[in-house]
Amino acid sequence: MDALSEDLELLPSTRRALNHRIAVAQSEGRAPSVVAAVVRGGEVVWEGSRTSVEGHGPDGDVQYRIGSITKTFTAVLVMRLRDEGLLALSDPLGKHLPGTGADEVTIGQLLAHSAGLAAETPGEWWERTPGAQRPELADVLGEEPFKHAPGTRHHYSNTGYTLLGSLVEALRGKPWEDVLRAEVLEPLGLHRTSARPQAPHAGGWAVHPWADLMMPEPAEDLGLMAPAGQLWSTTRDLARFAVLLARGDERVLSARSAQEMRTSATPPEPGLADLGYGLGLQLADQRGRRLVGHGGSLPGFVAGLWLSEADDVAAVVLANCTSGLPPSTVAADLLGIVADAEPRFPTPWRPFAETDRVPLELAGVWYWGTAPHALRLKADGSLELGPVGVTGRAARFRAEPDGTWTGLTGYYAGETLRAVRREDGSLSHLDLASFVFTREPYDPQAPVPGGVDPQGWRGIG
The missing domain is CATH 3.40.710.10 (DD-peptidase/beta-lactamase superfamily)
Structure with missing residues (x-):
């Protein structure tokens, strides 16, 4: 105990x-x-x-x-x-x-x-x-x-x-x-x-x-x-x-x-x-x-x-x-x-088991447009997505047998999150109910709807 x-x-x-x-x-x-x-x-x-x-x-x-x-x-x-x-x-x-x-x-x-x-x-x-x-x-x-x-x-x-x-x-x-x-x-x-x-x-x-x-x-x-x-x-x-x-x-x-x-x-x-x-x-x-x-x-x-x-x-x-x-x-x-x-004691934190397959490449910061979001992997197999330092939509996701995740809470409840890969197997982006989440804001290597300006980010001349 x-x-x-x-x-x-x-x-x-x-x-x-x-x-x-x-x-x-x-x-x-x-x-x-x-x-x-x-x-x-x-x-x-x-x-x-x-x-x-x-x-x-x-x-x-x-x-x-x-x-x-x-x-x-x-x-x-x-x-x-x-x-x-x-x-x-x-x-x-x-x-x-x-x-x-x-x-x-x-x-x-x-x-x-x-x-x-x-x-x-x-x-x-x-x-x-x-x-x-x-x-x-x-x-x-x-x-x-x-x-x-x-x-x-x-x-x-x-x-x-x-x-x-x-x-x-x-x-x-x-x-x-x-x-x-x-x-x-x-x-x-x-x-x-x-x-x-x-x-x-x-x-x-x-x-x-x-x-x-x-x-x-x-x-x-x-x-x-x-x-x-x-x-x-x-x-x-x-x-x-x-x-x-x-x-x-x-x-x-x-x-x-x-x-x-x-x-x-x-x-x-x-x-x-x-x-x-x-x-x-x-x-x-x-x-x-x-x-x-x-x-x-x-x-x-x-x-x-x-x-x-x-x-x-x-x-x-x-x-x-x-x-x-x-x-x-x-x-x-x-x-x-x-x-x-007599408030409830929180459930003890526990790490993944050594035998678990952990999709670590999904963890960390992703961007929806310019808004940063953090994706956390939980030992129970679920994902948690939430905004970083700004207002935004948070949700928890359940793993499905086909490798996708289904939203359980908030705006994305019932929606599907997919990890999209390139032909070489590397991770390109996340697709969540048609929203594209990328590793960099408007990543030119990802299929961002509407495309990305070829001149990229710049200041005022």
């Missing part, structure tokens, strides 16, 4: 701050009970709970309904279908699930809530009515399913995730619940996550807004709407799920696809999606810290899950009240307490 390796055990002062935060949340939010967990380094490092109702003493094994966090599970199933080549995110829904009345929207738009579909179903409040009252997709979408032109803005849509659940069923030939259990829950060991409550589980309560009184809420089976909000889970199971979202797990979803889910796929929507929205994941900023996760609510329950990739910390909060306690805010606060009090 390195001398500076991070100890996962939290300091007593940090644990007290976490306990105090959920105590305040439960008291001020007037929640019958609240349970929370914090994950660091892929492990649960803290669990806490508060309750004031006999028979509702929670811990990390007690189920609560998680509402719209269910959508992120559904999104993982869709990404698995994409990774297997059974669909593309750019495919219109009608290619795989025709006749819904939303054939033209793309699967990616549905994942990112940019398909323009209505937020809710027509008719009664679907979260408090049995799913049997919506036996067909037509009953979910209604006669006027669109509120906006597809692809023009972020508009959160529960009905869109009903379509995605039906898409999963169409391509797998099995019920959504069975597919979820076989492909996500069982491989990750999420044995306390289920479509229906399994003891021990909390009861859902409505708390009177102006009196300290409670009333039980119904726990309806959502039917076709299940992929949008059906699941029950625990803080321990959701902690494991947060690790999947942060790191990937080859049994379920690759790290690359998990990263794609965490990347904004829609323009920002002020007040709703200030940083945009990923593929089944909400994005948020907490005092300059980028958070990824999802919130959830159904009558009687609220839930929040956030992770910070930079800090390698995640937090989960579950409570059994219809309103009052803001779970996403509390989860963000718990995450921030740990990240601020």
Whole structure:
């Protein structure tokens, strides 16, 4: 173990701050009970709970309904279908699930809530009515399913995730619940996550807004709407799920696809999606810290899950009240307490291995026109390109089997970088999305677009 390796055990002062935060949340939010967990380094490092109702003493094994966090599970199933080549995110829904009345929207738009579909179903409040009252997709979408032109803005849509659940069923030939259990829950060991409550589980309560009184809420089976909000889970199971979202797990979803889910796929929507929205994941900023996760609510329950990739910390909060306690805010606060009090140790620098093939001739300064850029080779096989002493575009690149590199960040995300060689095999220049980078400013030996003045560089006569 390195001398500076991070100890996962939290300091007593940090644990007290976490306990105090959920105590305040439960008291001020007037929640019958609240349970929370914090994950660091892929492990649960803290669990806490508060309750004031006999028979509702929670811990990390007690189920609560998680509402719209269910959508992120559904999104993982869709990404698995994409990774297997059974669909593309750019495919219109009608290619795989025709006749819904939303054939033209793309699967990616549905994942990112940019398909323009209505937020809710027509008719009664679907979260408090049995799913049997919506036996067909037509009953979910209604006669006027669109509120906006597809692809023009972020508009959160529960009905869109009903379509995605039906898409999963169409391509797998099995019920959504069975597919979820076989492909996500069982491989990750999420044995306390289920479509229906399994003891021990909390009861859902409505708390009177102006009196300290409670009333039980119904726990309806959502039917076709299940992929949008059906699941029950625990803080321990959701902690494991947060690790999947942060790191990937080859049994379920690759790290690359998990990263794609965490990347904004829609323009920002002020007040709703200030940083945009990923593929089944909400994005948020907490005092300059980028958070990824999802919130959830159904009558009687609220839930929040956030992770910070930079800090390698995640937090989960579950409570059994219809309103009052803001779970996403509390989860963000718990995450921030740990990240601020006990900052993450940076990954130790390591050199290339002796057996690595290192394209050293690529390293160093390159010029785009007259702007110098430095290209650095990383031991993980990636490249980093950034301006030297001037403003410019920085990006990180992933190596590909054919000897090219694909942009991962910034302006060049998704673009291809190629090292172009002369007939004798020597390195001529770099081609990046049609931009020519040369070893000297406007190198006359390289094919600079527009050519280079034959008189070269000169002063004023």
